[in-house]
Amino acid sequence: MGLSLTNKILKAHLVKGELKPGEEIAIKIDRTLTQDATGTMAYLQFEAIGVPSVRTDLSVSFIDHNTLQTGFENADDHKFLQTVAAKYGIYYSKAGNGICHQVNLERFGVPGKTLLGSDSHTPTAGGVGMIAIGAGGLDVAVAMGGGAFYMTAPKVVLVKLSGKLSEWVSAKDVILELLKRLTVKGGVGKIFEYGGEGVKTLTVPERAVITNMGAELGATTSIFPSDEKTLEFLKAEGRTPDYTPLAADSDAAYDEVIEIDLSSLEPLAAKPHMPDQVAKVSELKDIKVDQVAIGSCTNSSYVDLMTVASVLKGKKVHPDVSLVISPGSKQVYEMIAKNGALADLIASGARILESTCGPCIGMGQAPRSGAVSLRTFNRNFEGRSGTKDAKIYLVSVQTAAASALTGYITDPRTMGKAPDIKMPEKFDIDDSMILPPSTNPDEVEVYRGPNIKPLPIQQKLPESLTGKVLLKVGDNITTDHIMPAGSKILPLRSNIPAISKYVFESVDASFSERALKEKGGFVIGGENYGQGSSREHAALAPMYLGVKAVIAKSFARIHFANLINFGILPLTFENPSDYDKIGQGDELYAPNILKELGEHKPVTFINKTKNNEEYKFKYNLTDRQVKIIKEGGLLNETKNSN
Ligand code: MIC
Ligand code: SF4
Numbered sequence: 001m002g003l004s005l006t007n008k009i010l011k012a013h014l015v016k017g018e019l020k021p022g023e024e025i026a027i028k029i030d031r032t033l034t035q036d037a038t039g040t041m042a043y044l045q046f047e048a049i050g051v052p053s054v055r056t057d058l059s060v061s062f063i064d065h066n067t068l069q070t071g072f073e074n075a076d077d078h079k080f081l082q083t084v085a086a087k088y089g090i091y092y093s094k095a096g097n098g099i100c101h102q103v104n105l106e107r108f109g110v111p112g113k114t115l116l117g118s119d120s121h122t123p124t125a126g127g128v129g130m131i132a133i134g135a136g137g138l139d140v141a142v143a144m145g146g147g148a149f150y151m152t153a154p155k156v157v158l159v160k161l162s163g164k165l166s167e168w169v170s171a172k173d174v175i176l177e178l179l180k181r182l183t184v185k186g187g188v189g190k191i192f193e194y195g196g197e198g199v200k201t202l203t204v205p206e207r208a209v210i211t212n213m214g215a216e217l218g219a220t221t222s223i224f225p226s227d228e229k230t231l232e233f234l235k236a237e238g239r240t241p242d243y244t245p246l247a248a249d250s251d252a253a254y255d256e257v258i259e260i261d262l263s264s265l266e267p268l269a270a271k272p273h274m275p276d277q278v279a280k281v282s283e284l285k286d287i288k289v290d291q292v293a294i295g296s297c298t299n300s301s302y303v304d305l306m307t308v309a310s311v312l313k314g315k316k317v318h319p320d321v322s323l324v325i326s327p328g329s330k331q332v333y334e335m336i337a338k339n340g341a342l343a344d345l346i347a348s349g350a351r352i353l354e355s356t357c358g359p360c361i362g363m364g365q366a367p368r369s370g371a372v373s374l375r376t377f378n379r380n381f382e383g384r385s386g387t388k389d390a391k392i393y394l395v396s397v398q399t400a401a402a403s404a405l406t407g408y409i410t411d412p413r414t415m416g417k418a419p420d421i422k423m424p425e426k427f428d429i430d431d432s433m434i435l436p437p438s439t440n441p442d443e444v445e446v447y448r449g450p451n452i453k454p455l456p457i458q459q460k461l462p463e464s465l466t467g468k469v470l471l472k473v474g475d476n477i478t479t480d481h482i483m484p485a486g487s488k489i490l491p492l493r494s495n496i497p498a499i500s501k502y503v504f505e506s507v508d509a510s511f512s513e514r515a516l517k518e519k520g521g522f523v524i525g526g527e528n529y530g531q532g533s534s535r536e537h538a539a540l541a542p543m544y545l546g547v548k549a550v551i552a553k554s555f556a557r558i559h560f561a562n563l564i565n566f567g568i569l570p571l572t573f574e575n576p577s578d579y580d581k582i583g584q585g586d587e588l589y590a591p592n593i594l595k596e597l598g599e600h601k602p603v604t605f606i607n608k609t610k611n612n613e614e615y616k617f618k619y620n621l622t623d624r625q626v627k628i629i630k631e632g633g634l635l636n637e638t639k640n641s642n
Pocket of ligand 2: 296
């Protein structure tokens with residue numbers, strides 16, 4: 001049996017373990033990516049590791065999340081990131097140059113390489129044939145220091161595409177179809193590899209829409225082969241030498257196969273409040289729309305914005321709709337400005353924002369109370385837009401543009417002939433906003449503003465644990481629930497004592513105060529706990545508040561790793577019905593936790609509130625991970641083993 005493309009790349013980068021699904025493996029990381037909201041912590045951790053310069057082929061620090069600058073915090077962080085980059089051999093993409101994943105695809109994506117990014121949508125680069133994985137900042141810091149990345153060897157799923165997308169149907173509808181079939185936890189432990197005849201019909205930016213939102217399946221990553229379309233894209237980006245053709249062996253073995261006939265798809269939308277609540281746009285047609293937001297790392301490429309401009313040209317946005325647009329990169333922005341499409345967008349009544357994440361992460365443009373907002377983004381978790389009761393639908397640019405004109409959710413197929421926009425043969429290239437590292441690193445002094453606070457340190461795991469159940473939650477809790485973002489909270493990412501006040505704010509605003517008062521405790525969760533973003537603050541801030549273990553039905557991949565990295569035990573129920581027996585406020589006691597972990601036995605918890613009822617909790621941890629937990633996290637473990 002031959003190899004899948006995924007396993008070919010993983011095999012070429014394997015430094016430890018065996019490529020058997022479920023086994024722990026370690027891979028060499030060629031490149032890293034950070035963004036400003038996770039980057040400050042990642043670089044503080046990198047500094048703590050203490051190597052003089054990054055040991056990757058290439059590391060890039062992007063500024064794209066925290067650009068609202070309503071106070072000194074963001075600007076201070078940017079200066080910190082710029083000086084750290086200059087000192088340690090890292091390229092620095094300035095604020096305004098674009099969203100990390102879009103710029104990375106345009107300027108840095110190289111088939112066959114591995115990329116680790118401190119952002120969950122790092123898999124976007126799978127559109128150009130990379131194995132690109134999202135991780136917590138600490139894992140990225142370790143990779144920058146030359147360390148391998150530990151992960152569970154994934155199952156490889158072949159998504160076999162046939163046919164061709166119809167008019168007005170787009171790549172966004174392909175990934176929404178998969179989300180409909182598989183749900184937000186359907187991809188956990190898997191890599192989605194695209195193949196089949198249909199692949200040839202998709203350009204790299206279209207492929208990147210699909211790999212980007214593979215993150216919403218909970219997948220480790222997604223990848224397309226590197227073929228003539230990849231060459232076309234790299235050539236248009238002036239990077240022909242970066243091209244290598246890459247494909248799976250013709251007799252490659254896969255753990256699962258899913259078939260999608262592109263010709264059979266129609267416009268789809270994810271309804272509030274989860275990306276897998278997918279319905280046909282044609283069935284949502286009487287819903288009135290208050291806001292339309294176009295952009296994000298999913299849908300902000302040149303062809304996407306040209307499509308929107310072409311639909312809006314000569315027409316006006318509906319009087320009851322606020323249309324906001326953020327181009328994905330300076331390259332896209334400049335090109336639509338030069339060719340007049342930007343003027344068409346402005347003339348139609350669109351509000352044009354800068355090239356950043358913006359409304360996607362609640363940095364401005366929060367909709368009105370109870371609003372319906374159509375977004376071309378990738379996540380519609382409750383409250384993420386900045387308005388708790390807003391109803392967010394995730395759609396394609398075609399559906400967004402059509403609806404902006406009519407004021408109702410509109411199937412774009414009712415709009416007549418679809419625009420026929422081609423990817424340009426040559427993109428405009430100007431890398432002047434990507435600053436190379438200093439040639440005199442010793443002379444660079446790292447700037448640290450008052451918002452940069454030292455890293456909190458976790459204690460070693462004691463022999464026994466005791467504490468209250470601080471919170472009990474249900475299924476699919478996202479890291480946006482655990483550690484919200486938005487314009488008020490995001491600027492505090494480099495200040496853990498300050499940001500920890502907002503942990504679980506939208507679920508239970510008294511959480512942080514109670515946790516501090518009780519000197520920590522436990523959290524009980526349902527299925528897929530910690531899905532969504534890679535933000536390690538969803539582990540770091542609870543750690544600061546004294547959370548010792550999270551006991552859930554199952555965990556999402558990145559959050560699971562982040563909990564371990566910060567010394568919080570991720571436990572699962574040996575007997576699933578115990579979930580119902582434990583209540584919020586119950587006092588739990590784990591008398592022998594250290595010993596049981598050492599012996600790889602399930603851990604025993606006693607519920608003092610419920611007549612000393614006894615529970616057994618499991619943990620799917622390797623020896624390496626148990627050691628990290630015992631030491632109180634990866635940084636302690638790394639320091640102690642040096
Ligand atoms: C997101 O889309 O939620 C973010 C903001 O990009 C996060 C990273 C972060 O929280 O800083 C992600 O997806 O990893
Ligand atoms: Fe930025 Fe949104 Fe993409 Fe996250 S999902 S990187 S916030 S654009």
